[in-house]
Amino acid sequence: MIDTRADALAVIFPNTYDELIPEASHLRLMASIPFASRYRIIDFLLSSLVNGGVDNVAIIVKKNYHSLVDHLGAGKEWDLSRKNGGLNIFPPYSREGIGVYRDWIQALESIRDFLTQQREEYVILTDCYIAMNFDFQDLIQKHMASGADITVVYKKEPIPRPLMELDDPEKGHYYTLDVDGDKVSGIHINPKDKGVQNVSMNIYIVGREWLINTIRDAYVHGLRHFLRDVVGVRVDQLDVRGYEYTGYTARILDRRSYLEENMKLLDDANRDALFAGNRIYTKVRDDTPTRYVGDSSAENVMVADGCVIEGEIKNSILFRGVKIGRGAKVSNCILMQDTVVEENAEIDRVIADKRARISAGVELKGTAAFPIYISKAQKV
Amino acid sequence: MGKEMIAMILAGGQGSRLHVLTEKLAKPAVPFGGKYRIIDFPLSNCTNSGIDTVGILTQYQPLLLNEYIGNGQPWDLDRLFGGVHVLPPYQQASGSDWYKGTANAIYQNIGFIERYDPQYVIILSGDQICKQDYSDFLRFHKEKNAEFSVAVMEVPWEEAPRFGLMVTDEDDRITEFQEKPANPRSNLASMGIYIFNWDILKKYLEADEADPQSENDFGKNVIPALLRDQRRMYAYHFSGYWKDVGTISSLWEANMEVLDPEHSGINLFDDDWKIYSRNSGNPGHKISSGAVVKNSMITDGCRIYGTVKHSVLFAGVVVEEGALVEDAVVMGGSVIRRGAHVSHCIIAENVEIGAGAVVGSMPEKETSAGVATVGSELRIGAGAEIKAGAIVRENVKEGAVHD
Numbered sequence: 001m002i003d004t005r006a007d008a009l010a011v012i013f014p015n016t017y018d019e020l021i022p023e024a025s026h027l028r029l030m031a032s033i034p035f036a037s038r039y040r041i042i043d044f045l046l047s048s049l050v051n052g053g054v055d056n057v058a059i060i061v062k063k064n065y066h067s068l069v070d071h072l073g074a075g076k077e078w079d080l081s082r083k084n085g086g087l088n089i090f091p092p093y094s095r096e097g098i099g100v101y102r103d104w105i106q107a108l109e110s111i112r113d114f115l116t117q118q119r120e121e122y123v124i125l126t127d128c129y130i131a132m133n134f135d136f137q138d139l140i141q142k143h144m145a146s147g148a149d150i151t152v153v154y155k156k157e158p159i160p161r162p163l164m165e166l167d168d169p170e171k172g173h174y175y176t177l178d179v180d181g182d183k184v185s186g187i188h189i190n191p192k193d194k195g196v197q198n199v200s201m202n203i204y205i206v207g208r209e210w211l212i213n214t215i216r217d218a219y220v221h222g223l224r225h226f227l228r229d230v231v232g233v234r235v236d237q238l239d240v241r242g243y244e245y246t247g248y249t250a251r252i253l254d255r256r257s258y259l260e261e262n263m264k265l266l267d268d269a270n271r272d273a274l275f276a277g278n279r280i281y282t283k284v285r286d287d288t289p290t291r292y293v294g295d296s297s298a299e300n301v302m303v304a305d306g307c308v309i310e311g312e313i314k315n316s317i318l319f320r321g322v323k324i325g326r327g328a329k330v331s332n333c334i335l336m337q338d339t340v341v342e343e344n345a346e347i348d349r350v351i352a353d354k355r356a357r358i359s360a361g362v363e364l365k366g367t368a369a370f371p372i373y374i375s376k377a378q379k380v
Numbered sequence: 381m382g383k384e385m386i387a388m389i390l391a392g393g394q395g396s397r398l399h400v401l402t403e404k405l406a407k408p409a410v411p412f413g414g415k416y417r418i419i420d421f422p423l424s425n426c427t428n429s430g431i432d433t434v435g436i437l438t439q440y441q442p443l444l445l446n447e448y449i450g451n452g453q454p455w456d457l458d459r460l461f462g463g464v465h466v467l468p469p470y471q472q473a474s475g476s477d478w479y480k481g482t483a484n485a486i487y488q489n490i491g492f493i494e495r496y497d498p499q500y501v502i503i504l505s506g507d508q509i510c511k512q513d514y515s516d517f518l519r520f521h522k523e524k525n526a527e528f529s530v531a532v533m534e535v536p537w538e539e540a541p542r543f544g545l546m547v548t549d550e551d552d553r554i555t556e557f558q559e560k561p562a563n564p565r566s567n568l569a570s571m572g573i574y575i576f577n578w579d580i581l582k583k584y585l586e587a588d589e590a591d592p593q594s595e596n597d598f599g600k601n602v603i604p605a606l607l608r609d610q611r612r613m614y615a616y617h618f619s620g621y622w623k624d625v626g627t628i629s630s631l632w633e634a635n636m637e638v639l640d641p642e643h644s645g646i647n648l649f650d651d652d653w654k655i656y657s658r659n660s661g662n663p664g665h666k667i668s669s670g671a672v673v674k675n676s677m678i679t680d681g682c683r684i685y686g687t688v689k690h691s692v693l694f695a696g697v698v699v700e701e702g703a704l705v706e707d708a709v710v711m712g713g714s715v716i717r718r719g720a721h722v723s724h725c726i727i728a729e730n731v732e733i734g735a736g737a738v739v740g741s742m743p744e745k746e747t748s749a750g751v752a753t754v755g756s757e758l759r760i761g762a763g764a765e766i767k768a769g770a771i772v773r774e775n776v777k778e779g780a781v782h783d
Contacts, residue, residue, distance in 0.1 A: 037664030038680070076453070268666070268683075275663050284454070284659045288648045289414030289679040289692070291639075298673055304664035305415070305680050308649070318664070 006053035008122035008140050008205065009085065011111070013104060014042060015062040016127035016202065017172050017253055031059075031128040032068040033252060034336045034354070036265055036274070037317050038304040040071055041252060043282045044131040046078045049124070051278035052136030056085030056120060060107045062092060062100055071283055078281045088114070103224040108215045115212050123211050125226070126203040131250040131261070133277045134203075139243055143205045148241040150231055152177060152184055153203035155245050156196050162253035164192060175200040175227055177242055184240040187232040200227070201245060248273035259351060259371050262317045262334050266300055285337075287320050294326065304337075311341065325360070332368075350374060382497030383462060385518055385575070386433040387426050388486055391419065391506030392440065392479050397627045400755035400773050401728055406438055408506035409445045410631070411711045411729065413638045413648055414677045414692050416657045417448060418625060421511070422504045423455045423464065424655045429514035433462035433496050436506065437485040439478055442468050454658045467492060481596035487585040498578050503598070505572040509634050509646065510622040511653050517575060517616050524552070526614040527580045528606055532568040533618055543569035544599050546615045554613040557603055568615055571622060574598065580611065621645035628771075632726055632751040635692045635709045639675060660695035660712065670701070679712075686716070694729075703733075708740070717762070724768060725752035734762035734778065741765055 014031030031042040049057060057080060061068065068089075074080075075087030090111055092100040101107040104125070108115070115123070122140060143151040154177050163174045169190055177198040178186035191197070204227070206214075214230060223229035231240060248270065250261040264270045287306025292298065296309045303309070306321040311328030318324075319336045325343035332349045335341070339352040342360040349366035350358075353376040358364065362380055366372035374380055391408040401410055408419035419436070426434050434457060438445055445466065452464035467489050469478050479485035486493075486503065493501060500521065502514055512531070521529040532546050540561075547556035547566040558564060584602050588594050594601045606613055621644065625631040637644035648655055662681025667673055672687040681696035686703035694712040699705055703716045706723040710716070714727050717735040725740035733739060737760050740752035750769025754760060761778030776782050 039663070266666070271663070271666065279661050280663070281661060286454075286654050286656050288655075289677040289694075290665065291649070292673045292676050292678065294675070296674070298667040298671070300669045301667050302664045303667065303678070 005055055005085075006137060006140050007120050007144075008054055008124050008136075009056035009058065009118050009120040009208075010049050010054050010124040010126065011108070011115075012042070012045065012057065012059045012126055012128050013107065014059060014065070014068060014128045017129050030252070032065075032071050033258070034319055035131050035250070035252065035262065037302045038320055039131070039280060039282045040068075041131055042068065042071070042128050043078075043280055044133065045126065045128050046075075046080070047278065047280045048132065048134040049136055050078050050080065050281070052134075052138075052140070054124065054136055054140075055080060055082055056118065058088045058090060058111060058114065060090045060101070060111060062107075065089075065091070073283070077283050090114070104226040105215060105218050105223055105229070108211070108226075109219040112212060112216065115208060118208065120208060122205055123208045124203065124205050125211075129252050130201060131252070131274065132245075132247060133274060133280065134245065134247065139203075139205060142243055143241070146182065146239075146241050148239040149210060150204055150206045150238065151241045151243050152187075152227070152231075153201045153243045153245050154179070154198045155201055155249060157199055158195060159191070159193065159197055159199055160251050160253055160257065162257055163190075166190065173225060173228060175202075175232075179242040179244075182241045182243070184235060184242045187227060187235055187240075189228050189232065198242065198244075201249070202227075250274065255351065255371060255373060256369060259334060259349075259368075263315070263332075265302055265317070266315065271302075285320055296324070311343075319354075332371075334371075353378070356380070382499070383433050384498065385431060385500040385502055385514075386435070386462070386493065386496050386498045387422070387431050387502045387504055387514070388489070388493070389419070389422050389434060389436045389504045389506045390482050390485060390572075391436050391438045391445070392482075392485055398631065399628060399771050400753055401628070401631070401726070402441070403773070404441060404756060405444045406441045407626070408436070408438070409441075409448055410625075411694055412509065412625065412631070413635060413655075414679045414694055415660065416648075416655055418509065419445070419448070419506055420455075420655050420657045421509055422506060423452075423457065424653075425510070425512050425514060426504075427455050427457060427656065428653055429512075431502070431514060432457065432459050433498075434464045435489060435492055436464065436466045437479065437489065438466060438506075439469055442466065448658055450658070455656045462496065465492070481601075482598045483585060483588050483594075483602045484596035486581070487589050487596070490582060490585065493578065493582075501576050501578050501581055503572075503574040503576070505624075507626055508571070508622060508624050510571075511620060511646070511650075511655070512573070512618060512622075513653075517573075517618075520616045521575045521614070524614045525612060526575075527577050527612045528603075529575045529614045529616050530554070530603075531571040531573040531618045532615045533571055533622055535567050535569045537564065537567050540564035540567045540569065544572075546570060548615045552615050552617070554607070554615055557607055559599055568617075570599070571618060572599075575616075580606075621647075628726065628751050628753050632709055632724075635726075636690070636707065638692060639677060639690060662695050671699075686718075700735075711756070724749075725754070725766075727754045728756035728758075730757050731755075732759045734760050734764060736762055737764045737766070739766040740768050 080087040290307040304320040314331040321338040327344040457464035641647040665682035702719040713730040
């Protein structure tokens with residue numbers, strides 16, 4: 001058979017940091033949070049995988065996954081509607097005896113049968129809170145060439161603020177690595193070190209057989225966290241390698257970073273860094289182009305298709321199908337799909353979730369650190 | 381089980397009046413309205429009308445059209461039984477033929493139609509911008525117990541001589557057909573959209589093919605033959621927006637009309653009758669600080685640093701600082717460099733307009749000078765001047781003037 005596929009399948013954990021962004025993930029999980037005017041966070045990961053030849057993707061969901069399932073459908077838009085491989089979504093209770101999983105070990109144990117039946121030599125494990133245009137082909141090749149047990153992807157950067165502020169380990173873990181050449185010699189759990197660190201991106205690649213055996217063993221021993229309990233404690237016995245990612249990343253971890261990471265894309269250099277390279281696919285909505293009507297004005301904005309702009313927009317990100325009425329003023333806002341800002345309303349530093357409606361003449365003003373959040377379909 | 385009605389789209393015309401725009405692609409594949417191609421209109425109409433089997437008859441430059449249609453998924457026409465099929469002429473045991481005329485194109489695909497055993501066949505045109513509910517047309521056809529129906533539009537009497545005209549009685553039954561007559565006796569113009577009972581159509585296609593004198597054309601041969609035999613023929617009145625975009629100026633005009641749905645009648649923003657298209661996959665467009673955008677349509681992937689007024693920009697167009705785009709249609713991927721002025725024109729796909737170049741220059745705001753057109757993939761050098769109404773087929777050197 002002609003080799004167009006990568007010899008790796010991917011397992012995605014889309015719920016990892018849900019606790020950190022309770023507002024927007026109240027109705028949906030982190031992976032399906034809208035980002036960059038027309039995408040969901042998971043679009044970046046799925047597109048990167050598919051562009052890297054990985055077309056067997058399993059997603060292990062825990063809660064609030066209705067919007068994700070709705071977004072993904074059969075995976076057609078990502079070319080993941082396949083006879084072999086393609087998209088598999090595993091809801092909780094997919095195996096008797098294991099209910100809603102608490103951690104990766106349980107989750108992976110719950111899909112052991114699935115993993116056993118696959119043919120790919122390698123498994124990519126990843127959570128899903130980073131928007132990036134990642135070259136998985138390169139990661140797979142480096143891992144294969146090294147013969148390592150596990151390769152951990154990291155980025156040299158300061159620990160993101162929301163993680164530094166994370167006190168309760170039950171809300172999530174993050175890791176930094178001691179790297180010696182490409183060897184990982186130490187793994188730190190929830191460290192508070194300042195300055196540039198080797199911050200794990202929670203993307204790993206391992207051998208499939210190795211993973212199945214390791215998980216079975218870890219599950220029996222009641223271990224919970226893959227990197228902490230399986231890899232971290234045995235870092236000197238295992239061959240653990242680091243893979244440095246130097247590309248653009250947008251880490252969404254709380255309301256503030258959500259606003260900041262969206263706004264960063266108004267800078268052409270950042271936008272190019274994220275979108276140049278391979279195409280990012282998303283669910284198609286069949287919107288018309290955006291219309292600018294009458295006395296509208298627009299300055300420093302990113303706007304998706306299907307909007308109608310009759311008022312003023314400035315320093316903002318507009319998702320598909322947003323309507324801005326006559327005389328309305330919008331600045332420093334993120335307006336998710338089908339938000340309506342009626343005539344003469346004025347809003348500043350507002351994040352409006354899908355189908356929110358801001359009534360005529362209303363004034364709303366948030367601040368950079370605490371933007372106002374309007375929940376899905378709410379009318380103000 | 382057979383299909384009640386299937387659609388056959390005549391998309392074989394060379395579209396030579398669109399000049400440089402159709403040199404590399406078939407007319408139905410010509411881009412329109414910011415993110416569509418002309419063929420999206422009949423295809424979306426079919427889907428929205430409940431027709432799930434469509435044949436597209438084409439013979440010129442089919443490559444891009446084929447790729448664009450693909451498996452028909454964007455129009456929901458990827459079906460287990462039915463769906464959309466591009467039908468070029470093909471080699472048969474008894475020899476092969478180009479499509480000799482509109483009727484012959486259907487004749488050569490009788491085999492395709494019979495696979496679906498339809499009661500009715502609707503014949504559509506692949507070069508019209510129109511939103512039409514074909515199910516209402518079929519309801520009319522059945523109500524009249526017709527064997528053939530044609531969709532007609534009332535046109536101003538003075539323009540009537542340019543059209544094929546249907547003379548009807550008070551019950552809309554067609555009594556006479558006049559092809560571009562000097563003295564029109566009707567102002568009901570044929571839109572080139574027909575519904576036939578399949579058994580009747582097949583019979584007349586076979587008879588038409590057997591006649592060596594025939595030009596194998598619906599308007600010239602088949603419809604007159606039906607009339608001669610006094611078949612039950614009816615005219616279905618359509619009053620919505622309808623435009624044949626067969627010329628540069630009508631294509632430009634129709635694009636401008638999209639900018640004014642409140643008055644022009646072509647409303648692409650109607651959620652109840654969406655027009656579907658294959659998606660470009662670009663991120664949202666960017667309007668920079670200092671840019672000006674007025675009364676325009678901007679599509680995903682565009683970047684605007686200059687001024688855009690009353691224009692339609694397709695996916696991924698870049699307008700650099702100090703550039704001015706006015707009353708223009710700029711197709712996907714084209715770049716308007718610094719300080720260039722682009723007005724009253726159609727810029728095809730992936731064109732580069734050099735810094736300071738002027739396209740569609742018009743003396744003293746004259747409007748009758750015609751639409752300038754720049755063909756796809758061309759480069760217009762910095763400071764060059766393309767006069768109003770000019771048609772550009774080749775790269776233009778820096779500072780050159782093109783009439």
